[in-house]
Amino acid sequence: MQSKDKQQSDEDPEASQRRYVMSYTPIIFRDKLSRFKDQWSPKVIAELNDYQFKLAKLEGEFVWHAHQETDEAFIVLEGSLDIQFRDGLVTLKSGEMYVVPKGVEHKPVAIEECKILLVEPKGVVNTGTAGGARTAKNDVWV
Amino acid sequence: MQSKDKQQSDEDPEASQRRYVMSYTPIIFRDKLSRFKDQWSPKVIAELNDYQFKLAKLEGEFVWHAHQETDEAFIVLEGSLDIQFRDGLVTLKSGEMYVVPKGVEHKPVAIEECKILLVEPKGVVNTGTAGGARTAKNDVWV
Numbered sequence: 492m493q494s495k496d497k498q499q500s501d502e503d504p505e506a507s508q509r510r511y512v513m514s515y516t517p518i519i520f521r522d523k524l525s526r527f528k529d530q531w532s533p534k535v536i537a538e539l540n541d542y543q544f545k546l547a548k549l550e551g552e553f554v555w556h557a558h559q560e561t562d563e564a565f566i567v568l569e570g571s572l573d574i575q576f577r578d579g580l581v582t583l584k585s586g587e588m589y590v591v592p593k594g595v596e597h598k599p600v601a602i603e604e605c606k607i608l609l610v611e612p613k614g615v616v617n618t619g620t621a622g623g624a625r626t627a628k629n630d631v632w633v
Numbered sequence: 634m635q636s637k638d639k640q641q642s643d644e645d646p647e648a649s650q651r652r653y654v655m656s657y658t659p660i661i662f663r664d665k666l667s668r669f670k671d672q673w674s675p676k677v678i679a680e681l682n683d684y685q686f687k688l689a690k691l692e693g694e695f696v697w698h699a700h701q702e703t704d705e706a707f708i709v710l711e712g713s714l715d716i717q718f719r720d721g722l723v724t725l726k727s728g729e730m731y732v733v734p735k736g737v738e739h740k741p742v743a744i745e746e747c748k749i750l751l752v753e754p755k756g757v758v759n760t761g762t763a764g765g766a767r768t769a770k771n772d773v774w775v
Contacts, residue, residue: 515716515723518730537732539704539752542684544730562681568728574657581657586710588660588686590679610681610752 520546520568524606526633531625533609533617534633543613546633550604556619557596563611564590570605574598662688662710666748668775673767675751675759676775685755688775692746698761699738705753706732712747716740 523536523546531553533545549572565574566588574581574589575598581589591597618626665678665688673695675687691714707716708730716723716731717740723731733739760768 513718513721515718515721515731517723517725518732520728520730537706537730539706539732540735540754542752544706544732564679564681564686576655576657579655579657581659583659586662588662588679589657590660590681590686593682610684612682 518544520606520608523633524548524568530604531617532627532631534631536633538613539610541613542610545609545611547607547609548604549599549601549607551601553599554618554621554623554625555596555598556617556621557594558591558611558615558619559594561612561615562590562593563615564588564609565599566608566610568606568608570601570603572605572607573600575600660686662748662750665775666690666710672746673759674769674773676773678775680755681752683755684752687751687753689749689751690746691741691743691749693743695741696760696763696765696767697738697740698759698763699736700733700753700757700761701736703754703757704732704735705757706730706751707741708750708752710748710750712743712745714747714749715742717742 518536520536523534527534528548530548530550533547535543535545537544546568565572565583567583567585569585572583574583574591577596583589614629616622616626616629660678662678665676669676670690672690672692675689677685677687679686688710707714707725709725709727711727714725716725716733719738725731756771758764758768758771
């Protein structure tokens with residue numbers, strides 16, 4: 492994500508003494524989302540200590556599952572997502588988030604495709620302890 | 634964030650057997666941002682295990698600092714943010730993020746007010762090891 496470009500600056504007296512300036516690359520959600528089409532298959536875009544940020548496209552109904560070891564953060568970037576709980580639900584739209592507490596059964600449902608950012612520890616399996624055919628491969632970067 | 638509402642559902646055979654349905658509340662960035670005006674003073678909106686999501690409004694130049702114990706994630710919600718490093722910079726716009734690695738000196742700079750979402754462990758001090766007058770109080774929820 493970083494490359495060395497030879498560059499001079501005349502704006503900053505400190506910078507003029509540097510021979511190399513690193514080029515740092517932002518992580519652009521829209522660009523990353525354009526690189527995959529598969530749904531219910533989270534793609535890693537960044538790591539923060541032992542946590543990962545993952546983009547996912549969701550449409551239809553997922554399976555009931557829970558993560559016994561961790562909370563899970565859902566941030567909706569585009570569209571609308573329902574997270575069903577056994578006793579209710581929360582509807583998230585773009586610019587909204589929710590943290591599902593560890594151990595709580597939930598089922599994501601999206602009437603139309605929605606695009607989300609997940610934040611959770613490395614190694615979390617998308618189907619939790621439920622397993623099954625909807626289980627996605629982990630640590631797939633985009 | 635949660636309240637019990639007596640509610641009946643005729644859509645779901647399981648639900649009809651429940652007497653109470655929990656009401657779950659989304660965390661709406663725009664609403665939370667409307668509740669404070671102070672800049673460079675991150676406000677907690679959610680916790681994920683021992684991590685926090687914080688909203689902040691930034692304008693002008695911050696101080697050079699580093700966090701020796703943790704990476705720090707910046708997600709820009711509105712406006713534009715430069716994160717200066719000693720050897721370069723990254724510019725983030727709405728829908729873009731960057732993770733500053735632990736121990737790396739950085740200085741956030743925003744020409745006009747920008748609104749960001751920070752993700753980092755509980756207890757991280759905004760000025761890192763630099764300290765000083767710009768140090769904000771921690772664990773202030775909004």
